Amino acid sequence: MAVKDSVTEAQIKEAAKKLFFREGRFKATTQEIADAAGVNRTLVNYYFRSRDQLFDQVLKDARDSVDSRMNKSMETAKSFREKLELFIDFFLEQSFNYPYLDLYMLSRINDDVDKQNEIISNLKKTERLKHFLKDIEDEMKKGTIETMPPVQFFFNLMSLLTYPMIMQSLFKKILNYSDKQYRQLMMERRELILKILLRKG
Structure with missing residues (x-):
């Protein structure tokens, strides 16, 4: 061979x-x-x-690549707004490049207990979420965003991002949008999300 x-x-x-x-x-x-x-x-x-x-x-490679790039970029961000913008940009980029990646992970978590434990274990190893939640708490103390449990802010962010991306195949057909048009719609949504979440910023 x-x-x-x-x-x-x-x-x-x-x-x-x-x-x-x-x-x-x-x-x-x-x-x-x-x-x-x-x-x-x-x-x-x-x-x-x-x-x-x-x-x-390939699942591991895809996740590792995104995590590595996001970590490096988040480390260079100087303000909370910059971190939020980078997070949104990376999420949208990943969703457009691999629109079925998160759906696959969810299906494996639901259908495969071993894979569920593996994914959860890998997610727990990262410190990025803990640091992000701490940044959210600090911003609330500054008064730049509405006070709430930091995890609720994170849930709001993810909810505003994930549903339109997970459902993009269906929405593109319903709205008769091309890939380019839907991408433009989501880039416009990027600014809307920032306005919603950073009301006082």
Whole structure:
């Protein structure tokens, strides 16, 4: 058997990521992944042993990439507003690039206890949320945002962001919007969310 080639491996992973998380084809077969990557099906099994292992690997890579970039950017933000803007921008970017990623995670949490424990464990390891909640509390003390339990502010933020993105496939059909039009709508919503959450800012 030939020595594994990192370029071919990355090619297969990118094709799988597109099928799974951009097109929502969670049940894509090994053959369909191979076709999308332009390789022989045996190579997919050679590099990843099984479709499920490939699925888990591309999920981890997608989450790690977003988390790494978000952490670096959040660290450079000087004000709470900048952090909020960066958070919204990264969330929208991820949702447009991989519109089915969060839906997949939710389905795995509901259907697979082992995967649920793994995802929750990984989320608990990050300190970003704790720091963000502390920043929210500090801003409330400054009077720049309405006083409430910090987690409620976070829930408001996520609620304003997630529903239009999770439902984007349906909304685009109902509204007869193109991908470009819906993206523009969400970028306009970005400013609306900031106005809603930073009433005193």
